[in-house]
Amino acid sequence: MTVKIGIPRGLWFYDYFPLWKTFYEELGAEVIISSPTNKQILDLGTKNTVDEACLPVKIFHGHVLNLKDKVDYIFVPKVMSVYEKEYICPKFCGLPEMVRNSIPNLPPFIDIEINFNKSRKGLKRTIYKFGSYVTKNPIKIFRAYDKALKAYEDYKEKVRYGHLPLDGHINEVLRQKRIKIPGEMKIAVLGHSYNVFDNYGSMNLINKLMENKIDVVVPEMLDMNEINKFADQLPKKMFWSFGRKLLGSAMYLADRKDIDGIIFLSSFGCGIDSIIEDLSERRARRDAEIPYLLITIDEHTGEAGVNTRLEAFLDMIEWRKRNESDLSAHGQPICWH
Numbered sequence: 209m210t211v212k213i214g215i216p217r218g219l220w221f222y223d224y225f226p227l228w229k230t231f232y233e234e235l236g237a238e239v240i241i242s243s244p245t246n247k248q249i250l251d252l253g254t255k256n257t258v259d260e261a262c263l264p265v266k267i268f269h270g271h272v273l274n275l276k277d278k279v280d281y282i283f284v285p286k287v288m289s290v291y292e293k294e295y296i297c298p299k300f301c302g303l304p305e306m307v308r309n310s311i312p313n314l315p316p317f318i319d320i321e322i323n324f325n326k327s328r329k330g331l332k333r334t335i336y337k338f339g340s341y342v343t344k345n346p347i348k349i350f351r352a353y354d355k356a357l358k359a360y361e362d363y364k365e366k367v368r369y370g371h372l373p374l375d376g377h378i379n380e381v382l383r384q385k386r387i388k389i390p391g392e393m394k395i396a397v398l399g400h401s402y403n404v405f406d407n408y409g410s411m412n413l414i415n416k417l418m419e420n421k422i423d424v425v426v427p428e429m430l431d432m433n434e435i436n437k438f439a440d441q442l443p444k445k446m447f448w449s450f451g452r453k454l455l456g457s458a459m460y461l462a463d464r465k466d467i468d469g470i471i472f473l474s475s476f477g478c479g480i481d482s483i484i485e486d487l488s489e490r491r492a493r494r495d496a497e498i499p500y501l502l503i504t505i506d507e508h509t510g511e512a513g514v515n516t517r518l519e520a521f522l523d524m525i526e527w528r529k530r531n532e533s534d535l536s537a538h539g540q541p542i543c544w545h
């Protein structure tokens with residue numbers, strides 16, 4: 209009988225889903241992905257999570273519930289670290305326990321630990337453990353992993369060149385134009401992939417920008433070496449992978465100065481964001497005079513309020529471009545010529 213594996217469309221999903229989907233499909237499993245986030249998923253997640261959790265974790269709980277009665281296993285790995293000497297957020301580390309304790313009667317989890325701080329031998333063992341839910345044949349498992357890795361590299365390359373995986377639709381990833389037309393606005397959206405690419409959770413932010421004919425840049429399109437180079441300039445090593453990526457991106461963009469504005473999309477209740485959004489703002493506004501908008505979303509955020517702030521921000525940038533150099537984004541006096 210075919211094993212059915214459910215993958216929740218939340219958290220690490222937007223970074224890694226081609227890897228895990230290809231892996232399990234190559235092994236012969238049927239992979240079922242939860243529906244794109246909607247009101248029901250958000251409400252269910254909010255009702256079944258502890259109040260202190262951040263919005264993406266609440267949404268993740270909703271996605272698990274969406275899969276509950278449809279699959280044999282739910283894929284909820286314990287993600288400790290995806291880069292050496294770095295860590296993911298503590299909420300990722302305890303995610304399987306948190307979900308299991310919040311929602312009763314769930315199917316078994318595939319909750320193997322992912323920890324790149326362990327040896328390469330440990331990594332091989334981890335891959336085998338993931339595959340063993342479908343087959344005990346190591347040759348099949350490592351062959352499937354090689355194919356999955358290739359699918360993952362292809363996906364990353366696509367996103368790098370402007371294919372935005374909104375709601376994670378890999379077969380119809382949106383390709384936005386990458387040639388900048390003179391006078392056209394170019395806005396960077398900084399945020400965790402699960403905030404930025406989730407249409408419902410982000411209040412459709414990326415689509416709204418693209419409808420306004422804005423060229424959108426996300427951290428996944430930037431050169432990771434450059435991001436790391438700038439992050440390394442910090443006086444103390446940023447060992448949270450998400451924080452390092454977002455702050456390094458803000459610093460890199462501030463240095464390039466070819467961006468018209470930065471929007472930081474943050475989740476209420478995220479400890480890492482509360483530090484990074486402030487440091488990014490200082491780099492963008494104070495050091496590089498780049499207009500900066502912080503949008504913090506929680507389960508009560510109304511779309512109308514986000515629209516108003518977004519429109520005002522875009523109008524301000526338009527105005528600033530028309531009256532070049534007359535308006536400072538960081539509080540200096542306005543000077544009329």
Ligand code: SF4
Pocket residue numbers: 262263264265297298299300400450475477478479480481
């Ligand atoms: S990094 Fe922030 S938004 Fe992401 S899971 Fe952790 S607390 Fe939540």
